[in-house]
Amino acid sequence: MTAVEDRRLSPYTGWTRGHWTALADRLLAAAGRYRSPAGARIDLPGPASRNGRVSDGLEGFARTFLLAGFRVAGEGGADPGGLLEQYARGLAAGTDPASPEAWPRPDELGQSKVEAASIALVLQLTRPWLWDRLDDRVRDRVVAWLATVVGQPYPPINWVWFRIVVESFLREAGGPWSAADVEEDLAVHASLRRPGGWLSDGDERAYDHYTGWALHLYPLLWTHLFDVTGSLCPGSLRHQWAADLRDYLDDAMRLVGSDGSPLLQGRSLVYRFAAAAPFWVGALTGTSHLSPGLTRRVAGGMVRHFAGAAEQDGLLTLGWQHAWPAMRQAYSGPGSPYWAAKGMLGLALPANHPVWTDVEEPLPIETGDVARVVAAPGWLVSGRRRDGIALVVNHGTDHACPGDQRADSPLYARIGYSTATFPLASVPDNTVVVLDADGRASHRAGFSTCYATELPGGVLAAASQGRVRWVDTAGDDSPDHGSGRGGPVVPGPLLTVASVVRRGVEVRLARLDSAEGAVRSLRLSGWPVAGDTPPATRSGAEVSATAETPGLRSTLRNLRGFTIADVTVEAGTSPLGEWAAVPSLATEGAPAPGTVLAAVVILDRGGPDDPDPALTVAADGRGGHHVTLTWPDGVTAEAALPAPE
Structure with missing residues (x-):
């Protein structure tokens, strides 16, 4: 890192926006060393996922494309490193059926449905500087590749947002899309809502980081980046999602340690600081109740916690603080960890935004x-x-x-x-x-x-x-x-x-x-x-x-x-x-x-x-028990072990 810590502006992390941009540039430069000749794949080292090397190369492209898009958007389109030009080459080759680097289509491979959403999201975010400047033939091929999502089955989990994002981009690009698909997917999202702003990733009790880095991220980005007002997304729905996010963030910021670590629970932990994504989407869309300084503190703490994971060669590996392949799951490939880019969504906000200029504020666990x-x-x-x-x-x-x-x-x-x-x-x-x-x-x-x-x-x-x-x-x-x-x-x-x-x-x-x-x-x-x-x-x-x-x-x-x-x-x-x-x-x-x-x-x-409490146990007459705990300072609590049903 070349940026100098600023403990006046950032008393808890020392990080400024310069640290974020330096890390992003380093991650992109390191991954870029593995770009395929035509640019359509980033073929990172490591064990292949169950989807195979070609899919993994697309994943490396799409997920680093997220980070490149955030980086350029936050600079108002300034791109001295030529990031968008490199990804434009890849778009041209990956969507060309005649290219040796042609991507598997979303109607051919499920994982392509995931990566298509990242591509569509960044194309919308950087539209004036990339999409609008592409050759018409390339645009037509991109639309044709993305359009294979229309009418395709998607599992009723966070994946429904991948289809919503892609079809919304197609709609604005003049391509085919299906209002019925969007309506169906929004109904799935509604079925996943739970009390207190939480969402379950499916009908099981699947509570994990997907609540934040997927199920809260995409809805508000969708309403922020796409023209979906009116029948597609009534204002009342956006207000509901914003309220859900606020409630969720009030809990989520209490699930971060003072060292910046997120909770080690749930699948896909190799995405690491993607857990910062819901905090950033609240700031980007103006829907968060968290102060700008607290937003930067919680997101910056998480990103800094993992900065060392990429220190040796600049690559994010399958692991936590370092490579640990046992953390991978069947769908994990060498490019998978770059969904961590979601946690750097804040880079899409300009340098003069309050999240970068206000003084950091402490996490709840740092005040009591x-x-x-x-x-x-x-x-x-x-x-x-x-x-x-x-x-x-x-x-x-x-x-x-x-x-x-x-x-x-x-x-x-x-x-x-x-x-x-x-x-x-x-x-x-x-x-x-x-x-x-x-x-x-x-x-x-x-x-x-x-x-x-x-x-x-x-x-x-x-x-x-x-x-x-x-x-x-x-x-x-x-x-x-x-x-x-x-x-x-x-x-x-x-x-x-x-x-x-x-x-x-x-x-x-x-x-x-x-x-x-x-x-x-x-x-x-x-x-x-x-x-x-x-x-x-x-x-x-x-x-x-x-x-x-x-x-x-x-x-x-x-x-x-x-x-x-x-x-x-x-x-x-x-x-x-x-x-x-x-x-x-x-x-x-x-x-x-x-x-x-x-x-x-x-x-x-x-x-x-800590002194142990005294404990007394009493039967309640129905096969259950009441347990009374009394701590040395006089505090008493009574808890029940209910009778069997």
Whole structure:
């Protein structure tokens, strides 16, 4: 970086717009080294996706085209590096059926439907400087290639916006389009709306970053960039979307750690700082209630958090802070990480915009502790200023529907996610599981959410309940799109789990409600910590377990019913460090049905231990329980473990 930090203008990140433009230029220059001879593909190094190298090359073109478009638009069309000229060459070759670099059409390959939307979006954004200057023959070929989306089937998830964007561009370019397609897709979007401005990416409980970087991004960009007023998009619909975005951003800014990390939860995490996109779309379209300084703080924190990921050669790889291929999913190719460009949408705003000239303002976690219930995903959001770690305790998200019989997806169905930990596939962290006679851990996906609420004194509480199962997933080689894998199922007992959270510390409660299956014991696991050296571990007679890396500590302490403490250490299972460790507590033998177990679950950065609350348990007469927690400072909270339904 050649830009000099400005701690007066940006007291939290030090970054100015010059840092953003320097990073964008570096990313584009590095990717440009892999441009194909005719410019239609950017063939980046790395393992191919399931769609193949040609599709991956189109993906590299389209996603870096996003960044180039934002960069030029923010300069009012000034393009001294000739970015648009390079992409114009690629448009000409990629849409020419006779070219050796011809792109697969959207009616031939599903992934082309995704990339077509990025191309159409940038063509609209940069219209005076690119589209209007293209040769008529090239324009005709681009229209013909894009027009193959019309009438095509799209899955009823965030993908519907890809067709809306492409057909809206076609409409304004004089090409074919279908009002029926747009109407159908808008109906799908409406079906995905949930309380509090959240959207689920499909009919399952699929809450993740797609809510922000897709389902909030495209609707308002659509109304901002395209002439869709009137029958296509009544004003009331735009107002609704704007209100949804405002509500969502009020939650989303509390899901960012003070170090700028977004929540490590959900699929497609290789897109990294794309999580900043909804903050920028609010600023770009004038629909956000966040101040310009806070917008830059949250977006800049995320982008700066990952700046080092491209430091060695300027390329964004499949990984997190560095290359970690295990994070890729079946649809991930070498060009996939460049959807991170969405998080640099702010570059489309000129240098004199208040988001670049106002002083940065602190994140909520930098001014005090965070405690919030987010109803749609069933999350208790918590964070402490002293740690700067944002975390969620999850009783509503599993990328499944109630009653689903598949295995848990580590990225969705765990009880806890944070900005400092990564869910492990090999060791079930942040779970309450039933172990069968062979020591196999049960799965909880398909559970029912009982409640998620805020109690007096800033205490949060939530509970979920469902019949667990053991699933043999060995024969399931289906593409990984977020859901858990399926296979032969052995039914297990009904399990109720509740969480009570105060000042960032969870008390986790569990109760077996039946005795089906050969149950060896019940095990509760804590937060996974990772580092470059083996974590320090402690477990002992007090029935507590701790795993600690430099700057991060995971602790479990028994409050009721657990008799065994342990820490599992593994290598090569986390993108956050070579070594990872997970503490756990377990029962000696199967607990009797109806027995309430409890443990304190802590993730922090070290320091003095928080005092544990006293706990009393009372049956409510209907097969349920009321648990009263009393902290040493006198705060009391009562939570329910509901009776089985």
